[in-house]
Amino acid sequence: MSEPESSSADAVVIGGGPAGCTVAILLRQYNPAARIVLLEKEKFPRHHVGESTLPDANAVLHKIGVIDDLNKAGFPIKCGLTYKWRHDRPMFTDLFSRGVHANLQERLYPRGIPDHSWQVERGRYDQILLDRARAAGVEVVEQAQVDDVLRDPAEPSAVTGVRLRVAGSSQAITARHTIDASGQARLLSRRLGLAAEKFALGDTALYRYYEGFEWNESLIGSFYDGKIFFASVPRGWMWFIPISTTTASVGLVTRKSFLAGSAPDDVFDEELGHAPEIAAMLTAAHQISHEYTDEPPRTYAVQDWTYRNRQLAGPGWYLVGDSAAFVDPILSSGMNLAHNCALLVANAVNTEWNHPEIAADEVRSGYEALYAEIYSSFLSMATWWYERRDTDIRDW
Ligand SMILES: Cc1cc2nc3c(=O)[nH]c(=O)nc-3n(C[C@H](O)[C@H](O)[C@H](O)COP(=O)(O)OP(=O)(O)OC[C@H]3O[C@@H](n4cnc5c(N)ncnc54)[C@H](O)[C@@H]3O)c2cc1C
Numbered sequence: 001m002s003e004p005e006s007s008s009a010d011a012v013v014i015g016g017g018p019a020g021c022t023v024a025i026l027l028r029q030y031n032p033a034a035r036i037v038l039l040e041k042e043k044f045p046r047h048h049v050g051e052s053t054l055p056d057a058n059a060v061l062h063k064i065g066v067i068d069d070l071n072k073a074g075f076p077i078k079c080g081l082t083y084k085w086r087h088d089r090p091m092f093t094d095l096f097s098r099g100v101h102a103n104l105q106e107r108l109y110p111r112g113i114p115d116h117s118w119q120v121e122r123g124r125y126d127q128i129l130l131d132r133a134r135a136a137g138v139e140v141v142e143q144a145q146v147d148d149v150l151r152d153p154a155e156p157s158a159v160t161g162v163r164l165r166v167a168g169s170s171q172a173i174t175a176r177h178t179i180d181a182s183g184q185a186r187l188l189s190r191r192l193g194l195a196a197e198k199f200a201l202g203d204t205a206l207y208r209y210y211e212g213f214e215w216n217e218s219l220i221g222s223f224y225d226g227k228i229f230f231a232s233v234p235r236g237w238m239w240f241i242p243i244s245t246t247t248a249s250v251g252l253v254t255r256k257s258f259l260a261g262s263a264p265d266d267v268f269d270e271e272l273g274h275a276p277e278i279a280a281m282l283t284a285a286h287q288i289s290h291e292y293t294d295e296p297p298r299t300y301a302v303q304d305w306t307y308r309n310r311q312l313a314g315p316g317w318y319l320v321g322d323s324a325a326f327v328d329p330i331l332s333s334g335m336n337l338a339h340n341c342a343l344l345v346a347n348a349v350n351t352e353w354n355h356p357e358i359a360a361d362e363v364r365s366g367y368e369a370l371y372a373e374i375y376s377s378f379l380s381m382a383t384w385w386y387e388r389r390d391t392d393i394r395d396w
Helices: 020-028 054-062 068-073 104-108 124-136 187-192 264-273 276-281 333-355 361-386
Strands: 004-013 038-039 077-084 090-096 139-142 144-152 157-165 169-182 195-198 206-210 226-233 234-240 247-254 286-288 300-303 307-309 315-320
Touching: 004 020, 004 157, 004 264, 020 038, 020 169, 020 333, 038 124, 038 144, 038 169, 054 068, 068 234, 124 139, 124 276, 139 234, 144 169, 144 187, 157 187, 169 187, 169 276, 169 286, 169 333, 187 315, 195 206, 226 276, 234 264, 234 276, 247 264, 264 276, 333 361
Parallel strands: 004 038, 004 169, 038 139, 077 226, 169 315
Antiparallel strands: 077 090, 144 157, 157 169, 195 307, 206 247, 206 286, 206 300, 226 234, 234 247
16 A cells, blocks of 8 residues: 655644634744645535624734625624523613714724624635635645544654545645644544533524524614524524524524424424514525525534533644534634634744743643633633523423
């Protein structure tokens, strides 16, 4: 058997989602001569759930140079959230951005860092990031499936690169650092057999896309000062996210045990009946597929997302984004964590490369400590929300 083709890089990044692109771009910005290779198994644009961003990621988005492209992409502007969380309590709205239509042009094309966020169609959002990575000099290879990580025989906890398949041929890339940003695939931690903690929040989401919904401004604001809408329902809670003027993402977060013996579509429809504000916006709408498939419309499902890897870094490797940990969609925090923790990883790797006087294991444990702090605060917030859902909810 012939040896796989091999090459070497400074860093190899597994996955081209928000976390992978952000790390790769920052590493190139810090080290313009470095060879940074980003391997993505799909051809972009591709579908992904998780469509509502938070402004807390904007400083990083500004740093990697994508704010202008995001503003020009035509995504609905998000300024806050409206909750109907207990049916015996009034609805309430939480705003992080207060500016409305006045001086619209300036709001849409602000200089610097905006205080609003966006409701995004993830295929296009992630494409903007991947294009930016290419423009920054990252070697982006799409349809490149990483199968395994290379290990140092002398130090089994150390990772020295990846083995991948691209266009039918096997390749190996050795690298000073391998950064796993493979999302919930968690490629590196599965290959190293790392343990993860799980937490008992929602564990299953069913979601659909609708075209032609009625935009209820009193509930979700206008296109320029939008809010996502969340409602608690007996089997969990539902989201309503307008990702364009006509298309909405509608989801139910629930638990696997509540689906036992029922068809997911029936459960979705029943729970939609408990969220009349969402149902009303969908009266004249019809269900559609996501943009990147010819399949007929269906109810999509994802499961098991609330976990935290016990170890987030080791010799020659870091985990970032969902591959490290994810809390729960209740906080719309996934991309925020992905972008901000990517900044932490890029800083850590950069320190390892440029400051040999600082011990690498101290740099890694610093990253783990910071991540633990951020993650714990999100986990407490998510738990707080779950504990305060309706009194008529099923036992969680
Ligand atoms: C139901 C649900 C709703 C959510 N809603 C929100 C929300 O409203 N707002 C929000 O901010 N977040 C939300 N999230 C979370 C959000 O989607 C993720 O946190 C975010 O996508 C994480 O980014 P990432 O870059 O870590 O991973 P991903 O975006 O998943 O990117 C990982 C990439 O790695 C690639 N990949 C995987 N395996 C390999 C391999 N072996 N080789 C090469 N490439 C590989 C994948 O193709 C993918 O492109 C939600 C999540 C769920 C489950």
